[in-house]
Amino acid sequence: MRALTTVPVLLAVLLAIPAVLTAAAPAAQSAGSRLHITAGGTPNHPRVYSGGGKHVRGIDVDADWVVVEGFTLDRPSAPGVEIRGDHVTLRDTTITAPQGGDGDGIRFFGDYIAIQHNTISRTSNRGGAHADCMQTFSSDSPPSNHVRIEGNRCEKIDNMCLMAEGPNDGEGDGKGHTTDFLIKDNFCETLVASQTLMFEDVQRATITGNTFAAGPDHAIGLAIHSTGARVEGNRVDPSIPCEVGIDDSSREGYSGPEPGCDP
Template identity: 90%
Template structure:
């Protein structure tokens, strides 16, 4: 038992080392690792009020965020993995569970629940955009559960969507084996100016008008093997600018 206690203490010590400084009620992770040795912040189920990652080559694993300030987790860096973390009922701001900005990101096996659109928020499970932030590329979102989400499970906007800064591109997203439950928004996944997205093996629960939207030159998308609740009338909507390179079920509605 003593050995187990020491092991748990050692794990938490990594998470709350000087490089994991509390920024108000949030955990602010600023020290990264290397390609050979990423810096691992292991929570062991520890509760925190939010997490900000501002570093490269980082793994964030196993935290609990109950009613954190929104976004529950914000990632700004490259080669960052967020996994095995539970985010419940983010508060304030736009109400998002996770926001991410950077390249070579992995968001896997997390549970995000009860985002709320109250007070005019657009509370997504996950969101990325490129206006005052860098575009995101080579992103893997796999095995997550987005439960009781008022807005979208994923809102992804590139830099050339009309609201971005026009710098660079947002490309190469893998959206795989996620559970997505949207309560209010018209679609579960929305891509604007995001190229080369692969959407496969996801389960789309009841709620939206359509499961997937591709718009504003979101070209090269591949959609296959998703499970769509019978109450959702359209699996995929697409605009003319996004049809180039598309492979998947026949689009049946607007995005």
């Protein structure tokens, strides 16, 4: 298959979207089709694709300096949204019951990606899928760095709220690194998987202010040299016996609650 602390100033600056944006770019595809975005913007003028609630069958982003906002995806082909690019923001979009493939709501690959204030629900493991709310990996795909995942709702998710795998996790291509994730103020409801967030070979993840709802054996898994993680200020449902599971290779630089289980 493929926490409340001050966010480092550098990360906040690098992820900020400039105040001056291009005029909203029209979504030319008709309702019911998959939106394929290939035209990006510039650092001072990101290109904005604003849906205004428009229904589409999925979204593919293959461009840099793009903002995608306000779309509705009902039973899209999975992944509902796939991002391949740098400086891409996805926000205020609803993804419900992705169909087919591995059943994921969002997949992302690239640097300086922001996923904010979206609602993803009803991913299903039927048919042998591993249906995550969000996933990234690095196997013939670029590693992801400087990622901000904030204020999203992952509801009724069979698998994980986030599965993040770096290039050196044993299944990746060994090229580059996956680093610098901020996971903040999200609601995560995992129904089947053993953990809500899983990091393998992902360095410097900050996990803060999230709500982990009932379901998994533990909320956070850190494995395969997922070093430098910082965990603080999360709300963990009493039914979840362990907040943080960690292996020996990931303990370097860890800051947070005493790990209570394996990842």
